[in-house]
Every structure is written in structure tokens, then in C-alpha cells.
Amino acid sequence: MTSLYIYYRPPQATAKLAQKISAMQAALAQESGIQGQLLRRCDDANTWMEVYPGIKQREVFGQALAQLLACHGLDEACGERHAEWFEYWPLEGTED
Template sequence: MTDLYIYYRVPDAHAALLAPRVRAMQERLAVAHGVAGQLKRRPGSPDGVQTWMEVYPDTAAGFDAALAAAAQDAALSALIDGKRHTEVFMDLSKCA
């Protein structure tokens, strides 16, 4: 299992419109894939732009494709500044 961290920039003017889109997308993904997404942001908004992060813990193989399709269906790119960046992390193996 892997954890996905997706971060992107959001103009202040779009934040109120974008938040419900992201949350609705996360709810649909939770129902379809059993992954409880989280939505976070950095404090502050230098130059009128916020940094947001979506977190998806313990995802199965193929979830990244489902997430990309869901983001496109939700038209998130219309309200963000630039691209969504994805980081993938996995648990370290326990040493014996």
C-alpha cells in the first residue's frame, strides 16, 4: 500500500469554489475505493495564492489512475494555478 500526497496552488479568489469540488470528489472516491482523503492547506497565502494538499493514505494499485480521472471529471484544473503535483510514499519495511 502507498500514500499519495497531491499539492497545488490555489488563487485566493478560487478557494471558496474549489473546496466543495475537492471534497465532493473525495467523497466519491471514498465510496468507490474505500480511501478516506484529507484536504489540507498551508497557512497564509503569499501573493494571493494558497498551497493545498490532498492526502490519500493506504491506497491500492490503480488508485492513482482513478484519482487522476476523478480530478479531471471534477474540473479542478480550471480553478488551480499550474499543475497538481503527486508524491508517492510507502512504509519502510520492518527489520528483523
């Protein structure tokens, strides 16, 4: 399983944008079973992060996320998004 971390600096970091992202995450959770979180940096309220843990199918999840971003009008509203994937470690069945 993997976790997805997406960070960005929205051009307009407003409560209204946060509500739209939360609505998109609710739709994504309904579709994928993955409940995302929206965070903002403690020392820079204009840096936001979305966290999606426990993803089994990266490609399928990524496609669903992209589709819902577009449907909710968020693909441009968030600005440039930087995605990083992490996997659980140690992997099951590995021996070191």
C-alpha cells in the same frame, strides 16, 4: 501500502473550489475506499495539499483520481499539481 501527497497553488483558492474538491474526494472514497483529506498551508493559505493514505494499488488509484478530477472539472481548476508517493517504512519482511 503507499500514501499519496499532492500539493498545488490553485489559481483561485476559494471555498467553492474546496467544496468541489471535497465532493470529488467523497466520490473517490466511495469508489476506492480511500478517504482523502484537503489541507492548506498554515502560513500560506494559497498552497493546498491533498493526502491519500493506505493505497494498495497505485496505478488503479491514480487512474480513478484522474478520472474523477476530470469529471468534477478540477483538472484545470487546481493548477499544476505535484504528486509524491511515500511507502510505509520499514517494509514488512525486511531485516536491517
